[in-house]
Amino acid sequence: MAKKKKNAKQRASFRKSHQGRVRDADLTRDYRDGKSDKLADLNLGERVSGKGDLTRKRTVVSDADQSDKDASATHPQLRSGRVISAHGLKCKVLDDQGSIYECAIRQVLKSLSIDGRSAVVAGDLVRFRGDTNIDGMIEHVEPRRGIISRTSRGQQHVLVANVDYLLIIASVAEPSLKPVLIDRFLLTASQCNVQPVLVLNKIDLVEPVSLQQLIGVYAAMGVRVLMTSAETGVGVDYLRHLIAGKQTALAGQSGVGKSSLLNAIKPGLGLAVGRVSQDNSKGRHTTTATTLIPLDDGGAVFDTPGIRQFKLWDISAEEVAGLMPDLRPYVSGCRYGNCLHLSEDDCAVKDAVADARIDARRYDAYCHLLESDLLLDE
16 A cells, blocks of 8 residues: 655744734733732743744645645645736736636735745746635745846845746837846846847837947847837737747836837737836836736736836846856956956956957946946945
């Protein structure tokens, strides 16, 4: 007879709660008030330190190490699905049969001590308990891959999880191109093993020849660059074919045309589109939360809110050069192992810039990123 598999047990950290003291009364006050007779009846095993209900660690029983078949047999009432949007205390989950459930999050998941702001994000693969009222409760979140996140108020803000492509949408005009923001997205994609694709949108507003040098710099780094126009349809068919069958996240600042491109890729989608302000050349937020949009040719696209500031998460100043493809080959040639390639002696990266083996604009962008962002936090 086969042995029954035991559930996996692991110690998990939880957030601090704001519960009261374990002791129900002030013993010193009771003694002074002449209630010493009640003290003899107290439980001598009562602890003053944070034990029992106040402990910050608990043993969690999970079936994560079992196969899906075993897990389904153990919990036949649980459904599998993917979070298509997460906003506040509610999440919308798309199950394997195509039904959408509005789910709450189990309290034990919300109580876990994690770096992120939320225990459940768009793109998460989850197991939930659903009923006929199209309401449910998320019970388990599968391990994530392909995470796109940034730093927000000192915490990890996960924009989307479980993606294959990161489409970095940048407009060549209205608003103008921001290479520093593009570099931040490229670093995040490199760290998370997500394939980046740079999409230069609104190509109809400029002369394409003027972008040839810029495109050459990114192409030399191995980054795929596409020129598109949601207005004229240039590059839309190629982009639609590229993301078919893939899990793709769109990211970029407000006003670059993410929603317009999605409307062109999937006719009839009808996403709201805002105009760029004529006063400050900045876009207005029309997408307020990351939302999954299934594609007709398979796969899905995650439309993320416009981002004006993208602060790197979990990337130190020493790691940046190693994540940049054009600087990476020269990092090991520096004299010092912790060289930041700024003012150190015998720096192979600075020598490569002087010999024009590294584009000077790329090195300036690297210095700007370290000095204006990462080094200020240390």
